[in-house]
Amino acid sequence: MLVVQDADQLLEKRVRSRFSHRKLLFLPPSKEDIQILLEHILSLPADSSFPHDYVVEFNEKIRCILGDQRFKEILTKLSDADSSVNNLLSFLFRCICNMDIKESTFLSIKNFETASKSIHQQPKRESLQDCSTLEHYFLVCMKRLETKEQNSYNFNSVMKEYKVIHDAFPIYVTHYERDRCLMAFEHLEQHGLISFEDVRGQNPSVQFRSVKLLVSSHQLQESLNANSSSIPGKIRTLLMS
Numbered sequence: 532m533l534v535v536q537d538a539d540q541l542l543e544k545r546v547r548s549r550f551s552h553r554k555l556l557f558l559p560p561s562k563e564d565i566q567i568l569l570e571h572i573l574s575l576p577a578d579s580s581f582p583h584d585y586v587v588e589f590n591e592k593i594r595c596i597l598g599d600q601r602f603k604e605i606l607t608k609l610s611d612a613d614s615s616v617n618n619l620l621s622f623l624f625r626c627i628c629n630m631d632i633k634e635s636t637f638l639s640i641k642n643f644e645t646a647s648k649s650i651h652q653q654p655k656r657e658s659l660q661d662c663s664t665l666e667h668y669f670l671v672c673m674k675r676l677e678t679k680e681q682n683s684y685n686f687n688s689v690m691k692e693y694k695v696i697h698d699a700f701p702i703y704v705t706h707y708e709r710d711r712c713l714m715a716f717e718h719l720e721q722h723g724l725i726s727f728e729d730v731r732g733q734n735p736s737v738q739f740r741s742v743k744l745l746v747s748s749h750q751l752q753e754s755l756n757a758n759s760s761s762i763p764g765k766i767r768t769l770l771m772s
Contacts (some may be wrong), residue, residue: 550645559614565606568616570597572623573638585636599640605647611749655746659754664761665707665715668693670724670751670771673744683728686716686738686762696769703763713737736746 560568574594575586587732596602596692609622625646630638662670672692676684690712707715717737728741755767 559610559727560616562606562610565610565614565619566597568619569606569623570594572620589637592639596638596640596643602639602643605643608647608749611747625649633675654725655750656754658724659746659750661722662713662719662724662754662758664705664758665712665757666719666724667762668696668704668766669712669715669719670744670746671755671766672696673725673742674746674748674751677744677768683741685741686713689716696766700763700765703765 570593574588574590575581577586579586581589609618623646626638626642629642629645630636669689672689673684676688676692681688690709692705693712697706716725720727720742722747725742725744729744752767755762
């Protein structure tokens with residue numbers, strides 16, 4: 532599976548350091564910004580070639596959809612998975628393609644719901660379904676580290692977090708040997724659920740290489756719920772704590 536990396540991460544560390552003060556980081560748009568952008572994209576202009584009454588009604592229906600709680604939930608799932616503008620435009624394109632003008636010439640919440648189901652990243656979902664219980668534990672550990680604002684972590688720091696969970700819930704969390712844990716960690720990388728943030732030649736030991744999680748909280752929560760028979764509820768609630 533192809534894993535996208537920032538271009539600067541492919542450079543040697545000494546080269547990256549020279550550009551560290553020149554690097555601009557752009558935060559993803561907030562949900563409020565996305566909402567405004569959506570209304571701007573979907574609304575018909577007042578000077579449209581369509582009849583005036585149709586434009587007014589179309590835009591009013593768009594505002595109603597954007598204010599619908601069901602749509603807000605769809606938007607949350609979409610932005611959790613990928614908040615980029617390209618993903619948003621792809622989503623809107625699918626919505627419009629789902630319109631059946633024989634039934635209605637207006638967009639409906641059903642169009643957005645259908646597009647939401649089709650745009651979910653199936654390869655990542657399938658990879659999560661193939662994860663073992665131990666691998667799910669590791670994903671929870673990494674998400675917890677991010678919640679603690681620990682932006683950089685490796686196998687060793689994930690193992691420390693795993694030990695914290697094991698010590699807190701020894702009845703629910705099985706103890707695995709370190710070699711088994713390392714294999715599980717590497718399996719996550721092979722399936723594109725995590726990626727290394729450095730170049731292999733700089734630090735050949737997997738245990739010390741920094742990684743980043745490529746799974747959203749929503750995707751992980753869905754996978755944990757789908758594997759409720761093998762993953763105790765205590766562990767599933769850890770993601771939300």
